[in-house]
Amino acid sequence: MNHRHLLPNEIDLLVDGEAGFGVAPLRAHILECAECRERVEDARVVVDALESLPHFAPDSRLADRVMAQVPVFVPAHVAARDSVRRWLPQSAAARTAAVAVGTSVAGALTLAMIWLATQSDAVLFISGLLGDRVRGAVAAAARDFAVALLGESALTTLQATGALGVTLLLLGFLLTAVGTVAGIRRLATAGRRA
Ligand SMILES: [Zn+2]
Numbered sequence: 657m658n659h660r661h662l663l664p665n666e667i668d669l670l671v672d673g674e675a676g677f678g679v680a681p682l683r684a685h686i687l688e689c690a691e692c693r694e695r696v697e698d699a700r701v702v703v704d705a706l707e708s709l710p711h712f713a714p715d716s717r718l719a720d721r722v723m724a725q726v727p728v729f730v731p732a733h734v735a736a737r738d739s740v741r742r743w744l745p746q747s748a749a750a751r752t753a754a755v756a757v758g759t760s761v762a763g764a765l766t767l768a769m770i771w772l773a774t775q776s777d778a779v780l781f782i783s784g785l786l787g788d789r790v791r792g793a794v795a796a797a798a799r800d801f802a803v804a805l806l807g808e809s810a811l812t813t814l815q816a817t818g819a820l821g822v823t824l825l826l827l828g829f830l831l832t833a834v835g836t837v838a839g840i841r842r843l844a845t846a847g848r849r850a
Contacts, residue, residue, distance in 0.1 A: 661685075661692050662692045666682050667692070667699050670683065670686065671699045729809055730807050730809065732806045732807065732809070735806050736806055739804065739805050752839075752842055755835050755838050755839055755842070756835075756839060758831065759831075759835030762829075762831040762832040766828055766829055769828070798824060801824075802823075802824065805827075
């Protein structure tokens with residue numbers, strides 16, 4: 657004989673019509689206990705009412721609409737990797753050409769920057785020549801490029817540290833180094849195959 661009232665999970669077992677080991681004493685209890693019998697009946701009414709409700713399914717576009725309003729933080733290295741993957745051509749030959757062109761451009765830019773850095777007169781001359789408006793446009797273009805490559809969140813961080821220019825310079829240098837290494841490796845494997 658069970659001398660305590662039923663627990664909520666035991667009432668669930670009875671409402672669900674479970675027939676496992678241990679249910680028989682619960683049934684015996686509700687036959688003797690009006691209080692528990694009433695609780696089981698109440699639970700059954702609620703379950704029946706829930707069952708009779710129409711079954712709604714969310715709109716298939718719900719997830720997209722919600723996510724469109726959720727600011728997702730993309731780490732800078734992930735955004736950079738995705739950008740590179742998106743811009744790289746699919747075929748191996750075109751990719752080699754793209755790396756070669758990218759290496760040349762990055763190399764030329766780096767050389768130009770080194771040259772400019774050693775020629776303070778030239779820098780003064782060029783910035784005087786460009787004027788404020790052109791300089792603003794160049795800065796805006798650099799900002800757009802950084803946003804496209806790294807994402808807005810990374811740029812905010814960069815601006816916070818005030819190191820955008822230095823970072824772009826380092827990025828160009830890094831691209832040059834990576835491109836050169838990749839090109840040399842490609843040449844080496846091509847030579848071995850031939
Ligand atoms: Zn009871």
